[in-house]
Amino acid sequence: MIERLLASPFPGSDELLAQLRHTTVDGGCHCGCATVNLSVDRAGAAPAPVISAAPVSADISDGDTYTGVVLLVNSGFLSCLEVYSIGEPVRRLPPPHAIWPRPAA
Numbered sequence: 001m002i003e004r005l006l007a008s009p010f011p012g013s014d015e016l017l018a019q020l021r022h023t024t025v026d027g028g029c030h031c032g033c034a035t036v037n038l039s040v041d042r043a044g045a046a047p048a049p050v051i052s053a054a055p056v057s058a059d060i061s062d063g064d065t066y067t068g069v070v071l072l073v074n075s076g077f078l079s080c081l082e083v084y085s086i087g088e089p090v091r092r093l094p095p096p097h098a099i100w101p102r103p104a105a
Contacts, residue, residue: 010050069083
């Protein structure tokens with residue numbers, strides 16, 4: 001999912017992609033949704049020069065529900081893959097091929 005979000009070039013996307021091999025999931029949301037917190041081993045990764053704390057997102061709609069994902073960055077490092085919806089919480093991430101990234105302008 002994160003690789004798909006980073007497939008659309010934007011300032012810092014290459015550095016965030018390089019951080020993935022140093023990134024682990026560090027918990028999730030307490031509501032039971034698919035949001036995950038991320039932790040980057042900063043000793044092995046360089047910060048990304050992003051222009052926003054939410055440099056890329058994607059909207060997903062299956063006609064009945066509206067869902068989205070946002071990649072969050074803190075101090076240039078991956079920090080969260082947030083999944084949101086209007087209505088019921090999203091319990092599972094959509095398949096990567098179902099999302100179309102939208103970098104922040």
